[in-house]
Amino acid sequence: MTVVTDGAGxxxxxxxxxxxxxxxxxxxxxxxxxxxxxxxxxxxxxxAGKSTLMNVAAGFLTPxxxxxxxxxxxxxFGSPKxxxxxxxxxxxxxxxxxEQFTVAQNLxxxxxxxxxxxxxxxxxxxxxxxxxxxxxxxxxxxxxxxxSVGEKQRVEILRTLxxxxxxxxxxxxxxxxxxxxxxxxxVNLRSMAGxxxxxxxxxxxxxxxxxxxxxxxVMRGGALVDSLERRECNLQSLAKSMFDDFGTADERPRxxxxxxxxxxVLVVRGIQARDERGAVALxxxxxxxxxxxxxxxxxxxxxxxxxxEQIVAGIRKPDSGTVSIHGTQVGNVQDALKAGLxxxxxxxxxxxxxxxxxxxxxxxxxIYKDNLVSKGLIIKTGKAKKYARDLAxxxxxxxxxxxxxxxxxxxxxxxxxxxxxxxxxxxxxxVAVNPTQGLDVKAAAAVRERLIQAREDxxxxxxxxxxxDEVVLLSDRIVVLYEGSVVGEFAAEDADLDEIGxxxxxxxxxxxx
Amino acid sequence: xxxxxLALTIATAIGISTAILVAxxxxxxxxxxxxxxxxxxxxxxxxxxxGFIAGQTxxxxxxxxxxxxxxxxxxxxVFGLITVVLRTDMIVVGVALILVALGTTQTIGSSYxxxxxxxxxxxxxxxxxxxxxxxGTALFQQTWVTYIAMALPFVVAFIxxxxxxxxxxxxxxxxxxxxxxxxxxxxxxxxxxxxxxxxLAGVGGAYxxxxxxxxxxxxxxxGQGWIAFAIVFFAGWQPLWILVGAYFFGALSxxxxxxxxxxxxxxxxxxxxxxxxGTVAVMMLRAWKQKSKGAVxxxxxxxxxxxRG
Numbered sequence: 151m152t153v154v155t156d157g158a159g160x161x162x163x164x165x166x167x168x169x170x171x172x173x174x175x176x177x178x179x180x181x182x183x184x185x186x187x188x189x190x191x192x193x194x195x196x197x198a199g200k201s202t203l204m205n206v207a208a209g210f211l212t213p214x215x216x217x218x219x220x221x222x223x224x225x226x227f228g229s230p231k232x233x234x235x236x237x238x239x240x241x242x243x244x245x246x247x248x249e250q251f252t253v254a255q256n257l258x259x260x261x262x263x264x265x266x267x268x269x270x271x272x273x274x275x276x277x278x279x280x281x282x283x284x285x286x287x288x289x290x291x292x293x294x295x296x297x298s299v300g301e302k303q304r305v306e307i308l309r310t311l312x313x314x315x316x317x318x319x320x321x322x323x324x325x326x327x328x329x330x331x332x333x334x335x336x337v338n339l340r341s342m343a344g345x346x347x348x349x350x351x352x353x354x355x356x357x358x359x360x361x362x363x364x365x366x367x368v369m370r371g372g373a374l375v376d377s378l379e380r381r382e383c384n385l386q387s388l389a390k391s392m393f394d395d396f397g398t399a400d401e402r403p404r405x406x407x408x409x410x411x412x413x414x415v416l417v418v419r420g421i422q423a424r425d426e427r428g429a430v431a432l433x434x435x436x437x438x439x440x441x442x443x444x445x446x447x448x449x450x451x452x453x454x455x456x457x458x459e460q461i462v463a464g465i466r467k468p469d470s471g472t473v474s475i476h477g478t479q480v481g482n483v484q485d486a487l488k489a490g491l492x493x494x495x496x497x498x499x500x501x502x503x504x505x506x507x508x509x510x511x512x513x514x515x516x517i518y519k520d521n522l523v524s525k526g527l528i529i530k531t532g533k534a535k536k537y538a539r540d541l542a543x544x545x546x547x548x549x550x551x552x553x554x555x556x557x558x559x560x561x562x563x564x565x566x567x568x569x570x571x572x573x574x575x576x577x578x579x580x581v582a583v584n585p586t587q588g589l590d591v592k593a594a595a596a597v598r599e600r601l602i603q604a605r606e607d608x609x610x611x612x613x614x615x616x617x618x619d620e621v622v623l624l625s626d627r628i629v630v631l632y633e634g635s636v637v638g639e640f641a642a643e644d645a646d647l648d649e650i651g652x653x654x655x656x657x658x659x660x661x662x663x
Numbered sequence: 664x665x666x667x668x669l670a671l672t673i674a675t676a677i678g679i680s681t682a683i684l685v686a687x688x689x690x691x692x693x694x695x696x697x698x699x700x701x702x703x704x705x706x707x708x709x710x711x712x713x714g715f716i717a718g719q720t721x722x723x724x725x726x727x728x729x730x731x732x733x734x735x736x737x738x739x740x741v742f743g744l745i746t747v748v749l750r751t752d753m754i755v756v757g758v759a760l761i762l763v764a765l766g767t768t769q770t771i772g773s774s775y776x777x778x779x780x781x782x783x784x785x786x787x788x789x790x791x792x793x794x795x796x797x798x799g800t801a802l803f804q805q806t807w808v809t810y811i812a813m814a815l816p817f818v819v820a821f822i823x824x825x826x827x828x829x830x831x832x833x834x835x836x837x838x839x840x841x842x843x844x845x846x847x848x849x850x851x852x853x854x855x856x857x858x859x860x861x862x863l864a865g866v867g868g869a870y871x872x873x874x875x876x877x878x879x880x881x882x883x884x885x886g887q888g889w890i891a892f893a894i895v896f897f898a899g900w901q902p903l904w905i906l907v908g909a910y911f912f913g914a915l916s917x918x919x920x921x922x923x924x925x926x927x928x929x930x931x932x933x934x935x936x937x938x939x940x941g942t943v944a945v946m947m948l949r950a951w952k953q954k955s956k957g958a959v960x961x962x963x964x965x966x967x968x969x970x971r972g
Contacts (some may be wrong), residue, residue: 229843230846231844246838246841247841248837248838248840248841249838250963251837256841258827258830259841259842259847260842261827261832261845265828266827266828267825267827309844313845313846456829
């Protein structure tokens with residue numbers, strides 16, 4: 151195994167890598183190389199094999215066949231440690247940081263260049279030095295658990311770089327970031343590449359790839375379908391490579407409800423609430439959503455969205471204020487459900503669905519007491535499965551075998567199932583939180599389509615999303631949340647992205663709201 | 664109650680807490696890297712019998728303690744291999760191993776029941792300090808093992824919070840993925856500390872048969888392993904609170920004897936149950952305190968098998 155000595159960049163070549171999981175071939179034999187001093191984007195839909203390929207390159211997976219070469223030298227990785235010793239480090243979407251440790255302590259885990267006895271001062275100085283060396287600002291003595299996602303990501307990148315990574319792989323790094331943080335990240339990546347590092351950027355967002363990459367490689371179904379210099383590609387050509395049956399999904403114009411807005415359905419009045427740490431999260435927030443209306447709630451993560459979402463869904467109690475649906479006040483999950491509220495939580499596999507259970511049980515989770523599928527304490531299995539099959543069919547699930555475990559569904563199919571469940575039955579309102587996060591373009595389009603359908607059906611839809619484009623695309627009204635209060639409200643046609651961005655960042659309105 | 668009697672009572676409480684203190688400190692180390700060895704009671708039993716037999720055979724309590732430590736280590740490694748390497752459920756394996764230990768030691772030890780120990784751990788009075796009034800009797804007329812046990816939590820606190828090694832240990836217990844990507848071997852570290860915890864629990868067990876009851880009987884540990892296990896929770900994974908917890912429970916179990924001597928008229932059975940009731944009460948208090956503070960103090964990855972990625 152090669153240990154790369156200090157110096158600028160180093161190239162990474164992956165030759166004929168094959169990786170299978172059971173019957174599925176996730177990556178099928180092709181050659182690709184990554185040059186130093188470049189941001190190389192790896193583009194593809196979910197399940198195209200991008201992450202698998204890079205997990206092989208970073209030592210998290212062992213390839214079935216194929217060779218890896220770093221700086222022209224053949225290497226073989228048995229663990230992520232081998233890879234990082236060879237200069238290859240990967241930053242995943244889920245950070246490997248100790249939340250309870252300070253930034254400096256996190257940077258010191260496993261480090262050899264610190265004394266056997268640790269002093270806070272020594273660790274903090276070292277963290278500052280690391281930050282300076284790679285041009286990323288961090289606060290050494292802050293506890294990681296209290297940082298924003300963007301700050302955590304910076305720490306994670308620094309941790310990887312400080313361990314000697316000269317090929318830095320980032321797996322969908324912007325999926326968890328706010329727009330401002332994403333921009334900052336791209337600037338940072340560009341300057342790292344400028345300093346000679348090899349940056350590999352996994353993404354399924356076309357615009358982002360076009361703005362940050364020097365070189366773009368497109369994967370589809372485990373194969374490499376294109377590898378181009380930035381100047382050789384544009385939005386259309388990349389989209390065509392990414393999807394063989396590319397349609398209109400991404401370029402759809404803003405949708406507008408065909409039906410005019412109806413009466414107030416979901417009404418939130420004067421909600422005050424605290425977060426887990428006891429700090430004030432919502433300061434007397436009020437808002438209402440009408441039938442045939444989608445209200446998009448935007449804001450930088452951590453400005454009270456989570457608390458509001460949970461209070462509306464009935465799983466968190468506010469200090470004061472009320473939530474009502476069609477005039478009926480609701481205070482817990484059962485109330486909310488009875489009053490006709492659907493809930494599509496962000497954490498679809500943890501809060502929304504039970505991954506280890508089959509589709510049919512997940513389908514009836516919210517209606518198991520209904521005579522339709524049960525009698526007293528007994529679930530009518532046949533009826534329940536029939537119900538689930540109908541649901542699966544109505545949302546175009548990839549499988550109609552309802553005994554399939556939800557954990558075996560792709561992210562997109564799981565979300566379609568969840569959205570279908572929460573929008574069916576006797577409901578009139580729904581809260582959807584980042585409903586398309588992490589989904590590929592096709593699945594995201596299907597989920598958006600479903601929300602639009604719900605609006606046509608007369609639903610009041612509260613859409614809480616970190617994806618500003620999505621909110622603008624879907625909403626009839628946009629509400630901006632900042633530090634637990636509504637700081638701006640726009641009809642969709644008057645929405646000014648710059649103004650919304652300023653309000654999200656805490657600047658006061660220019661009188662537009 | 665005169666002063667001398669009180670001093671003796673404190674001395675007894677500290678003395679009989681030694682086994683629990685040593686075992687709990689070991690368990691703390693194990694839990695800090697994310698594993699809970701719920702088989703602690705079994706490990707102590709194995710140590711207690713092996714230590715006693717070694718003492719009888721060699722006539723040396725030092726060799727007895729060493730044998731107890733080695734046996735405890737070996738038995739804990741069975742737990743470690745099954746749970747850390749094969750990643751099975753710690754509770755199921757732990758409880759099964761306790762039953763194995765209980766049955767095996769009872770069978771093997773049957774010929775040692777009611778035999779008096781030929782070697783006992785002697786008290787070692789500390790010069791000067793031991794002749795101080797009250798304090799001398801209460802604190803400084805103990806065995807060497809007891810003195811070392813007292814110091815142990817301080818040593819552990821230093822390692823955990825002041826050294827690079829301790830930082831890595833805590834990282835493994837909080838987020839093994841972070842430690843793994845930093846090049847630390849999770850399985851290696853966890854096995855190592857299961858072994859260390861096994862040594863300490865084994866020595867603790869041997870201290871019961873060689874230093875406290877000076878004989879062997881089936882189930883001689885009588886729940887001390889469970890109390891040690893609970894003390895780690897009670898202590899909120901803080902080493903110095905282990906000291907407080909162990910002595911608190913030692914005091915509770917001495918109260919029974921004191922009650923009889925003083926003629927409090929409370930049946931001694933009521934006092935035997937005190938440490939266990941005390942454990943539950945303290946755990947509840949702790950839960951309330953945590954609820955009001957809203958903080959979780961246990962290692963975040965405690966009890967979770969490690970899978971890469």
